[in-house]
Each structure stands twice: as structure tokens, then as C-alpha cells.
Amino acid sequence: xxxxxxxxxxxxxxxxxxxxxxxxxxxxxxxxxxxxxxxxxxxxxxxxxxxxxxxxxxxxxxxxxxxxxxxxxxxxxxxxxxxxxxxxxxxxxxxxxxxxxxxxxxxxxxxxxxxxxxxxxxxxxxxxxxxxxxxxxxxxxxxxxxxxxxxxxxxxxxxxxxxxxxxxxxxxxxxxxxxxxxxxxxxxxxxxxxxxxxxxxxxxxxxxxxxxxxxxxxxxxxxxxxxxxxxxxxxxxxxxxxxxxxxxxxxxxxxxxxxxxxxxxxxxxxxxxxxxxxxxxx
Numbered sequence: 104x105x106x107x108x109x110x111x112x113x114x115x116x117x118x119x120x121x122x123x124x125x126x127x128x129x130x131x132x133x134x135x136x137x138x139x140x141x142x143x144x145x146x147x148x149x150x151x152x153x154x155x156x157x158x159x160x161x162x163x164x165x166x167x168x169x170x171x172x173x174x175x176x177x178x179x180x181x182x183x184x185x186x187x188x189x190x191x192x193x194x195x196x197x198x199x200x201x202x203x204x205x206x207x208x209x210x211x212x213x214x215x216x217x218x219x220x221x222x223x224x225x226x227x228x229x230x231x232x233x234x235x236x237x238x239x240x241x242x243x244x245x246x247x248x249x250x251x252x253x254x255x256x257x258x259x260x261x262x263x264x265x266x267x268x269x270x271x272x273x274x275x276x277x278x279x280x281x282x283x284x285x286x287x288x289x290x291x292x293x294x295x296x297x298x299x300x301x302x303x304x305x306x307x308x309x310x311x312x313x314x315x316x317x318x319x320x321x322x323x324x325x326x327x328x329x330x331x332x333x334x335x336x337x338x339x340x341x342x343x344x345x346x347x348x349x350x351x352x353x354x355x356x357x358x359x360x361x362x363x364x365x366x367x368x369x370x371x372x373x374x375x376x377x378x379x380x381x382x383x384x385x
Contacts, residue, residue, distance in 0.1 A: 111146040111364035113139070119179040122146075125380040127258060128242060129189040129280050130158050133166070134374065138381045140182050144362040145378060148370055149174075158190075159217060163242040167249070177249070184250045187380050189258035189280055191299045192216060192237035198226070201233040210235050225256045227263055230294050234259055254384065261379040262287035263294050264358040272327050273320060277312055277344070278376055279332035284308055285376075286315050295319060305336050309343050316348075323348055329356055331375035358382050 114137070123138045137147035153161050171177055192214045201209075206222045216222070220237040227233065236257040246253060262276045262285070276287040284307075287297040296319065300311045316326060327350040330341060341353045355371035359382050363371060371378065 105150070106152075107134075107148055107150040107370070109148045109366050109370075111366055113364065114146050116176040116179070119176060119181050122181055123183040123381050124177075124181045124185070125377055125384075126184070126186045126246075127189055127377045127380070128158075128186065128238070129258075130191075130283055131281055133170075134377055136374065136377050136381065138361070142362065143360070144364060145367050145381070146364050148367050148374065148377075150374070158239065159219060161239075161242075163239065163245045167245050171249070181250070183384075184253045185380050185384050186243075186246060186253050186255050187258040187260065187377075188236060188238040188255075189283070189285070189376060190236070190238060191283065191301075192220065193257050193259060193299070194235050195259075195294075195297060196233045196235060198228070198231040198233060201226070201235075206235045210237060223255055223257070225260060227260075227294070230263060232263075232294060256380075256384070258376055258380070259285065259287065259297055260383055261376045262289075262297065264383050265289050265292065265356070273325055275312060275316060275326055275328045275348075277308070277328060277330050279308065279330075279334050279336055279340075280376075281334035282336065284311060284336075286312060288315060288319055290319070302336060305338070305340050305343055308336055308340060309347065312344065313347055326350065327352070329354070331355065331372050333373040355379075 121141050123140050126135045132152035134150040136145055138145045194210055194213045196209055206224055216237045219240055221240040223236055225234045234257050265274045273290040278285045282302050284300045284302045288295045302308050328344055328348045330353040341351055345351045355375045361382050
């Protein structure tokens with residue numbers, strides 16, 4: 104994972120109350136993006152790994168203290184703060200069957216929940232669904248000390264809506280975070296299913312994408328596949344996916360229009376999952 108620390112020259116540490124801060128916690132590391140809400144423009148991007156630790160062994164207090172020491176403006180007031188967890192511990196539940204009191208029961212059916220994790224959920228009222236997820240308890244507690252009004256969600260929230268020009272098509276969002284694969288399948292603007300997998304090769308990515316598509320449709324002619332994310336498995340993936348699907352793109356296709364400072368433009372597709380949080384959570 105490469106380190107990124109970009110701040111546009113228009114960034115004003117005294118105007119953070121008009122900025123939106125989107126944070127992502129993944130198996131591989133920590134990242135954030137800052138959007139100027141007045142100009143609807145992303146003006147900062149940061150990414151780092153866990154410094155040799157696995158996510159379950161990170162001292163989050165120490166990690167955040169060092170981050171704040173280097174970037175004290177992160178403690179300022181923001182218009183909105185979102186923390187999303189791009190972790191494999193999640194499941195989708197139809198709204199008619201969802202009861203927050205039964206969150207652990209639902210998640211236990213599909214994932215073993217680590218001891219140091221706590222449960223959370225996000226209700227997607229327009230889709231009649233709920234996402235139940237598990238995330239590191241210590242990180243949540245430590246971050247709340249900085250921003251108590253933070254919205255905590257699962258990063259799948261980035262994929263629950265698709266660009267307006269695809270709402271009449273079947274749409275497969277395939278996102279890579281190194282060896283962590285997330286696939287979301289939408290049709291007629293409705294999220295039908297989503298899952299995550301661990302992949303070792305590009306062939307694994309193509310296999311899981313085919314498998315989830317076949318569970319929904321026999322005919323792939325009208326399915327559009329969009330690839331986002333980063334990692335070694337992205338090399339050659341568009342070409343391999345094109346052998347099975349007629350319509351494949353590798354670009355950032357945002358739910359709503361949004362702009363980027365010129366320094367951030369080249370990272371739109373690689374960090375689409377992070378950037379789109381600031382669009383879908385408006």
C-alpha cells in the first residue's frame with residue numbers, strides 16, 4: 104500500500120466547518136478525504152497502512168494521537184464526519200425482517216465476529232434494506248473522543264446507488280482493496296445483493312463476479328460491470344473481465360456530480376469507494 108498525503112493549496116484550516124471529512128478503515132490501513140461542501144470539490148486525500156500490524160493488533164489510541172500530532176486540524180469542527188469500515192463482516196437484511204436487537208443473530212449466521220469488534224447497522228430506507236456490520240470497538244471509542252457526532256457506517260454504503268445513466272440497466276460494481284473484493288449487484292436502481300471475498304489472483308476476481316452474476320441472470324448481455332479500487336489484482340483485470348461481459352468500464356462513476364482539485368484527479372478510480380461516501384451520504 105502506497106502512502107498518500109495530498110492537500111490542495113485552497114485548503115483553509117480555518118474553514119473546516121464548511122468541509123466534510125470522510126474516513127475509511129480497511130484491513131490494509133486508514134484513509135481520509137476532505138470535501139469543500141461550498142464548491143462540491145474534494146481538496147485532500149490521505150492514505151497509510153497499519154505500520155506492519157494487522158488490523159486486530161493496532162493500538163488505535165497511539166495511531167490517532169500520532170495522526171493528530173501531524174495534522175492538528177483534524178480535531179477542528181467539520182460540517183460532517185463519516186467513518187466507514189471496509190471490512191468483510193457485514194450482511195444485508197430486508198427491512199421487513201430487520202430488528203436492531205437481533206443484529207448479532209443475523210451476522211452470526213454468515214460471519215464469525217472477532218471478540219474486539221462491536222456491531223453497527225445502517226438502515227437504507229429507500230431500498231428497504233439494512234446493513235449489519237462489525238467494526239473494531241477500540242477505534243470507534245477513540246475516534247468518538249475527537250468527533251462525538253460521527254456517522255459510522257459500512258463502506259458498502261458507497262455502492263447502494265448508481266449513476267443515473269445506469270438506473271435502467273443491471274449493474275455490477277466490482278471493487279478491490281488489494282486482496283479484499285466487494286461485489287454489489289444492482290438492477291433498475293435497486294440493490295439486489297452484495298458480498299465480499301478474499302482473492303489471491305485475478306482469476307479469483309473473475310470467478311466470483313461470474314458466480315454472483317449467474318445467481319441473478321442467465322444472460323450477461325445487458326449487465327454493465329464497473330471496476331474500481333487498487334492493488335496488484337487490478338492489473339489486467341479489465342481485459343479478463345471483458346472476456347465474459349460485453350460492457351466493462353474501469354472508472355469512477357459517481358452517484359451525483361462532484362469535482363476534484365487537479366492533484367486528486369488521478370486517484371478518483373483508485374479511491375472511488377472513499378470519495379463516493381461523501382456523495383451517497385449527503
